[in-house]
Amino acid sequence: MARINLDHIRHAYGVRLSAPDDYALKEVHHEWDDGGAYALLGPSGCGKTTLLNIISGLVQPSEGRILFDGEDVTNLPTQERNIAQVFQFPVIYDTMTVYDNLAFPLRNRKVPEPEVDRRVREIIEMIGLSDWAKKKAQGLTADQKQKISLGRGLVRSDVSAILFDEPLTVIDPHMKWVLRSQLKRLHKQFGFTMVYVTHDQTEALTFADKVVVMYDGEIVQIGTPAELFEKPKHTFVGYFIGSPGMNVIPARIDGRTVEMGGQTIDLGFAPKIASGARTELGIRPEFIRLGRVGMPVTISKVEDIGRQKIVRAQFADKPIAIVVHEDGEIPSEPRVTFDQASINIYADSWRVGGEA
Amino acid sequence: MQKTWNNKAWFMVLPVLVLVAFSAVIPLMTVVNYSVQDTFGNNEFFWAGTEWFTEVLESARFWDALQRNLFFSGVILAIEIPLGIFIALNMPKKGLGVPFCLVFMALPLLIPWNVVGTIWQLLSRADIGLVGYSLARLGIPFNYASDPLHAWITVVVMDVWHWTSLVVLLAYAGLVSIPDSYYQATKIDGASRWAVFRYIQLPKLKRVLLIAVLLRFMDSFMIYTEPFVVTGGGPGSATTFLSIDLVKIAVGQFDLGPAAAMSIIYFLIVLLLSWVFYTVMTSSDAAN
Amino acid sequence: MKTHATAISTAQTDAAQTLRTGTTQAAERRPGTLPLPARRTKAGVAWLVPTLYIVFLMLPIYWLVNMSFKTNTEIMSGVSLFPQTPTLRNYMVIFSDPSWYKGYINSIIYVVLNTIIAVSVALPAAYAFSRYRFLGDKHLFFWLLTNRMAPPAVFALPFFQLYSAFGLIDTHIAVALAHCLFNVPLAVWILEGFMSGVPKEIDETAYIDGYSFPRFFVKIYIPLIASGIGVAAFFCFMFSWVELLIARTLTTTDAKPIAAIMTRTVSASGMDWGVLAAAGVLTIIPGALVIYFVRNYIAKGFALGRV
Numbered sequence: 001m002a003r004i005n006l007d008h009i010r011h012a013y014g015v016r017l018s019a020p021d022d023y024a025l026k027e028v029h030h031e032w033d034d035g036g037a038y039a040l041l042g043p044s045g046c047g048k049t050t051l052l053n054i055i056s057g058l059v060q061p062s063e064g065r066i067l068f069d070g071e072d073v074t075n076l077p078t079q080e081r082n083i084a085q086v087f088q089f090p091v092i093y094d095t096m097t098v099y100d101n102l103a104f105p106l107r108n109r110k111v112p113e114p115e116v117d118r119r120v121r122e123i124i125e126m127i128g129l130s131d132w133a134k135k136k137a138q139g140l141t142a143d144q145k146q147k148i149s150l151g152r153g154l155v156r157s158d159v160s161a162i163l164f165d166e167p168l169t170v171i172d173p174h175m176k177w178v179l180r181s182q183l184k185r186l187h188k189q190f191g192f193t194m195v196y197v198t199h200d201q202t203e204a205l206t207f208a209d210k211v212v213v214m215y216d217g218e219i220v221q222i223g224t225p226a227e228l229f230e231k232p233k234h235t236f237v238g239y240f241i242g243s244p245g246m247n248v249i250p251a252r253i254d255g256r257t258v259e260m261g262g263q264t265i266d267l268g269f270a271p272k273i274a275s276g277a278r279t280e281l282g283i284r285p286e287f288i289r290l291g292r293v294g295m296p297v298t299i300s301k302v303e304d305i306g307r308q309k310i311v312r313a314q315f316a317d318k319p320i321a322i323v324v325h326e327d328g329e330i331p332s333e334p335r336v337t338f339d340q341a342s343i344n345i346y347a348d349s350w351r352v353g354g355e356a
Numbered sequence: 357m358q359k360t361w362n363n364k365a366w367f368m369v370l371p372v373l374v375l376v377a378f379s380a381v382i383p384l385m386t387v388v389n390y391s392v393q394d395t396f397g398n399n400e401f402f403w404a405g406t407e408w409f410t411e412v413l414e415s416a417r418f419w420d421a422l423q424r425n426l427f428f429s430g431v432i433l434a435i436e437i438p439l440g441i442f443i444a445l446n447m448p449k450k451g452l453g454v455p456f457c458l459v460f461m462a463l464p465l466l467i468p469w470n471v472v473g474t475i476w477q478l479l480s481r482a483d484i485g486l487v488g489y490s491l492a493r494l495g496i497p498f499n500y501a502s503d504p505l506h507a508w509i510t511v512v513v514m515d516v517w518h519w520t521s522l523v524v525l526l527a528y529a530g531l532v533s534i535p536d537s538y539y540q541a542t543k544i545d546g547a548s549r550w551a552v553f554r555y556i557q558l559p560k561l562k563r564v565l566l567i568a569v570l571l572r573f574m575d576s577f578m579i580y581t582e583p584f585v586v587t588g589g590g591p592g593s594a595t596t597f598l599s600i601d602l603v604k605i606a607v608g609q610f611d612l613g614p615a616a617a618m619s620i621i622y623f624l625i626v627l628l629l630s631w632v633f634y635t636v637m638t639s640s641d642a643a644n
Numbered sequence: 645m646k647t648h649a650t651a652i653s654t655a656q657t658d659a660a661q662t663l664r665t666g667t668t669q670a671a672e673r674r675p676g677t678l679p680l681p682a683r684r685t686k687a688g689v690a691w692l693v694p695t696l697y698i699v700f701l702m703l704p705i706y707w708l709v710n711m712s713f714k715t716n717t718e719i720m721s722g723v724s725l726f727p728q729t730p731t732l733r734n735y736m737v738i739f740s741d742p743s744w745y746k747g748y749i750n751s752i753i754y755v756v757l758n759t760i761i762a763v764s765v766a767l768p769a770a771y772a773f774s775r776y777r778f779l780g781d782k783h784l785f786f787w788l789l790t791n792r793m794a795p796p797a798v799f800a801l802p803f804f805q806l807y808s809a810f811g812l813i814d815t816h817i818a819v820a821l822a823h824c825l826f827n828v829p830l831a832v833w834i835l836e837g838f839m840s841g842v843p844k845e846i847d848e849t850a851y852i853d854g855y856s857f858p859r860f861f862v863k864i865y866i867p868l869i870a871s872g873i874g875v876a877a878f879f880c881f882m883f884s885w886v887e888l889l890i891a892r893t894l895t896t897t898d899a900k901p902i903a904a905i906m907t908r909t910v911s912a913s914g915m916d917w918g919v920l921a922a923a924g925v926l927t928i929i930p931g932a933l934v935i936y937f938v939r940n941y942i943a944k945g946f947a948l949g950r951v
Contacts, residue, residue: 058540078543091541093555104555108546152545363779365772371765372788372828379825380791383802446693453691455939459932460698462942463705466931468903470888471924475704478711478921486707489723517701524697529947564947578795581888599797603889606801619798626793 002068002160002193004032004055009064011050023062025050026217032210034069035191037184038222039208041198043240047217048197049165055195056163057081068160085163086153089170090145092137099124099133102151109156123151126182142170150179154186161193168203180207201241213237229284230342235349238282244310246344247288247320251281253345261316263295268340277347285310285321287342290330294337297322302330390616408617418618420593421601422625425577428597432515432576437569439516440523441561445553447528458528461521473585476514480586500587504594507587511595514582519575523568530564531557566637573633577626598622705928711921719917734922747902748926750816751885754899757820759880762827763835763873770835771861775844785836788829799825800893807894814896822894823884830883831876838872875945878938885931902927 011025025047032038040048053059054066057078065074073081084105093101102123106116124130127147132140137148146167153162164183168176184207187194198204204211205225213221213228213236221233232238238246252259256270258281265281273279290297290311297320301312304326311322315336322336345352391408412418447457464472480500482488491498500510534556542552580599583589589596589604596604602622606615711719712734713727738744772778773785803822804813812818846868850860866873892904906923938945 056540056544058543078540079546083544085540085544087537087541089535089537091535091537094559095555104547105545108548108551149541152541359775359777361778362776365776365778365781368768368772369784372769372832373784375761375765375821375824376788376791376828379803379821379828380794380799383799383806384794386802386805387798443693443697446690448691448694453694454943457694457698458942459935459939460701461694462935463928463932464701466882466885466928466935468886468888468901468927470903470906471927474906474920474924475708478917478924479704479707484711484719484723484917486703486723486725517704520697521701525942525946529943529945532943533947574793578797580795580797599795599889602795602797603800606797612801615801619795622795623793623798626795627790630793 003034003070004161004193004195005065005067005070006030006032006051006055007065007067009051009054009061009066011047011054011059011061011063024217025054025061028064028219030219030222032193032195035193037187037194037196037207037209039196039198039204039211040214041201041204041211041240042214043199046214048214051214052085052163052165052195052197055161056083056085058085082158082160083163084153084156084159084161086149086165086167088166090142090149092140092145092148094136094138096137097134098129098137098140098148101137101148102155105152105156119155119157123155126154126186127151143172143175146170147179150183157190159192161195164194164196166198167196168198176203183207201243205241211241213240215240231344231351232282233351235280235282235346238284238344242284242286244285244321244323246282246284247318248280248282248346249316249318249320251279251345253279258343258345261318263316265338265343266340267343267345271345271347271352273345273347273352278349280346280349282344282346282351283338283342285323287339288320288322289337289339290322290324290328290334291337292331292333292335294335297334297336299330299334387616387619390612391620394613408613409621411614412618412621417593417601418621421596421598424595425579425597428512428579429573429576431512432519433569433572435512435516436520436523436572437565440520440568441527441565443520443524444527444531445557447524447531449532458525461524463521464518465521467518469581470585472514472518473582476510476517476582477586480510502591504591507591507595510586511583514586515576515579518582519572522571526564526568527561530561534560562637566634569633569637570630574626574630577629708921708924708928711917712925714918714921716916716918731918734918735926737919738922738926744905744923747900747905748930750895750899751891751901751903752930754816754819754823754891754901755881755884757816758823758827758884759877761820762824762831762880763877765824766828766831766835766876767866767873768861770832770839771865773832773836774839775847785832788832792826792829792833794825796826796887796889800889803890804893813894814898814900816899818894819891819899819901820884822890823887825890827880827883830879834876834879835869835872838869838875842868871941871944874938874941878934878945881934882931 006028009025009028010023012023028051040051042048050059054061057073057076061074065072067073068081093104096104099120102120103116106119111119124133127150129144129147129151132144137145140148150167153164153167168179171179180203183194186192196204196207198207205228209224210222211225211228212219213234215234215236221228221237223231223233228237228241232241232246235246235248238248249260253271253273256267257264258267259265260281295315297313297315299311299313300319303310303312307326309324309326309328309330311324311330313320313322313334313336324330392405393403394407448454467475477485479485480488480498482492482498488498488500498506500507538556539552542556547555578599579597580603583595583597584600584603587595589600593601598618599622602615602618605611605618710725710727713730713732714724715729715731715733718724718728773781799822807813807818807822812821842865846864847860850864855864888901888903891901895901895904902923906920906927935942
């Protein structure tokens with residue numbers, strides 16, 4: 001197990017670099033705790049797999065250093081970094097049996113055979129393929145193959161970190177839940193440092209202690225699921241996490257008050273905003289109360305999704321979403337109030353602090 | 357893929373059937389016809405039964421040619437398959453080098469077979485050939501026309517030159533279809549270069565290698581033109597392979613009966629050996 | 645909500661940009677590209693193997709070209725790496741004599757004829773094999789393939805008699821038909837491989853959209869397997885172009901292939917090496933041109949749709 005330091009890392013795939021935008025991965029400088037479970041979350045092409053491959057050593061960063069437990073491993077090849085990685089699509093050794101597939105990473109590292117046997121049996125039990133141990137891996141289903149890939153990632157007990165690159169894409173939904181909770185349990189049991197790449201927020205939020213949200217080659221926020229929900233640092237985080245995402249409304253800040261389309265709200269604090277910055281107010285649909293008091297809105301649509309209703313409405317000429325309890329009433333002359341504590345203010349898309 | 361039962365599909369196969377019947381079945385029937393008859397000219401034929409077959413199978417000449425041919429195919433496969441895989445493994449996978457390599461490597465495959473023979477004749481002759489001359493200057497009197505060993509070396513090297521690229525291209529096509537994540541996984545698993553080859557590349561190459569082995573076996577077993585141009589089957593009968601011998605008997609001596617009987621035996625041997633190769637190479641799949 | 649829209653659109657342009665420059669993890673996963681560190685360590689010697697091999701392949705061809713620019717006196721007087729007195733005489737002999745250069749035209753005519761016949765009859769058959777089960781299909785397919793295993797030497801004489809009977813000796817079509825013996829099975833087999841890679845749903849969707857079979861086949865299916873057709877045509881061209889035994893047996897003068905005409909260089913006054921070399925060089929050129937045009941498809945083509 002290891003603490004991972006990402007020291008001023010930047011990466012570009014091309015050779016010609018003229019602008020900061022040429023970097024597929026913009027500067028990353030963070031320390032990840034030993035034994036933490038991190039999820040890298042972001043849309044396709046945001047640089048999350050690049051970051052993962054930099055950690056595993058499959059990609060060498062153009063700039064910066066990477067340290068495991070304070071030791072510089074930037075120039076070490078993958079083999080010597082002592083990490084495990086599970087890929088999006090199953091990688092199995094067709095000609096080997098399921099057992100030999102799992103034993104492969106151990107045998108390559110000259111682990112004594114009794115120890116190999118013990119570890120493999122343990123893992124094969126966990127992924128539920130005991131009955132297939134002596135079968136060739138070739139004929140298995142995609143599900144089973146990916147379980148073998150997962151198993152190969154978990155079989156070594158001494159790894160610095162285990163990396164997952166969207167490993168559950170090919171697994172069917174029911175099995176996803178089972179495997180994810182198994183991973184979670186393993187993490188609790190053995191305290192591996194785990195890094196998990198995904199574009200699925202549910203997966204990220206349920207798996208990780210800390211979620212690393214990436215956008216456009218940058219880490220925009222690292223936080224617990226609750227932090228990401230309550231205090232998104234960037235409008236992108238607000239939009240990406242949560243369903244529906246946070247409402248972001250252009251607003252004018254004046255001292256302790258904010259003004260949108262003729263409506264003013266008291267913030268309870270005075271955000272410090274550089275002059276000329278584009279300012280917006282962010283509020284999650286869950287924290288908007290729909291009732292007969294407050295600011296007027298025009299309702300355009302109501303979506304019933306079971307235990308909740310999502311109300312689509314026009315507020316200050318902008319579309320917003322409001323979450324209403326399933327038997328919450330929708331008045332004929334609807335008005336809304338924002339929960340003051342849950343309002344976030346953004347200047348040029350970045351959150352402006354006010355709580356301190 | 358799930359296929360539907362439809363006997364009307366026969367109509368789509370019909371053109372192929374007619375064409376192949378014309379270019380294969382009718383000639384083959386002619387051969388069968390000759391193989392059981394005897395003639396003294398004037399288009400008069402007599403039933404000869406299995407006489408020609410017995411004659412061919414009892415002649416040392418046939419067995420010698422068969423032995424030479426088997427040995428030749430064995431040598432060819434033993435050299436070209438590993439060499440072709442080795443070269444394919446070392447080929448660049450992207451960049452300008454790829455089309456460059458492919459174009460040059462494919463070139464020998466598109467040279468008419470007798471021109472291949474001519475090229476090697478021009479290269480190996482001691483008087484005017486670069487290689488033959490150079491060897492002579494080094495004190496090695498190289499003469500493929502009089503020394504059976506030299507003739508064999510020339511024919512084998514010529515075939516390696518001519519056909520190894522086919523194995524290279526097939527193996528290369530198989531290699532580039534392996535997804536990157538396989539190589540990444542082997543690194544993570546700490547696999548050696550050999551293990552990568554043994555457990556990733558070789559299994560993925562199996563299908564194309566089956567094609568390569570079959571094609572190389574069939575074509576080397578049916579070889580005619582190239583050695584005919586270079587050595588004419590000589591010196592003596594050192595490089596007289598089955599095809600060369602067959603043409604000698606059929607066209608040179610016009611012994612239609614024995615030639616036809618030999619043709620049928622020859623064809624059956626190719627079929628049988630191809631079947632053996634196919635069965636052996638796919639047997640591990642069936643066992644699964 | 646406007647910011648979200650811009651956020652998404654910038655994310656998209658960003659992805660598009662990185663894709664265009666061949667980056668991002670998606671591009672990185674493309675098969676056939678070795679990961680970076682491997683490339684770095686191997687680069688030292690990896691180029692050596694293909695280079696040596698290409699040198700070995702090119703040496704005999706270089707020698708042929710070298711000879712084709714020499715006079716016979718120079719050829720016979722000893723070995724030199726470059727022509728001392730370069731001459732175009734050998735090529736002039738070929739280009740000024742119809743009986744020489746018509747050989748090239750003959751070869752090209754029957755090769756093209758054969759390619760067209762083989763591919764066009766193979767298309768419907770390959771479709772049938774890839775989509776339908778029918779009485780005796782497997783046996784038929786296997787029997788077709790066995791024809792590829794028939795030694796040409798076996799067929800030389802019966803071919804001669806068969807085409808004599810039809811009065812087709814010394815015609816281009818005779819050679820083109822005879823070469824179908826091994827090219828049709830090959831074309832069927834290659835095309836079947838490519839067609840099996842096209843999902844059947846495409847056919848069904850087309851029928852639901854109201855396409856008739858012939859219209860569907862020509863308008864939708866053929867463009868889909870265009871690369872397969874190209875590969876099949878390439879292989880037919882190749883095997884027809886390089887074959888000599890049958891081509892020579894079936895022709896005497898009017899359709900005689902260039903490869904057979906080359907034997908003429910033996911004459912009473914000895915061997916005309918220079919012209920032989922020049923003729924050899926000229927037989928390599930069509931093949932080289934074909935390869936050059938398909939260079940970007942060779943790797944995919946040799947997979948024969950079956951990897």
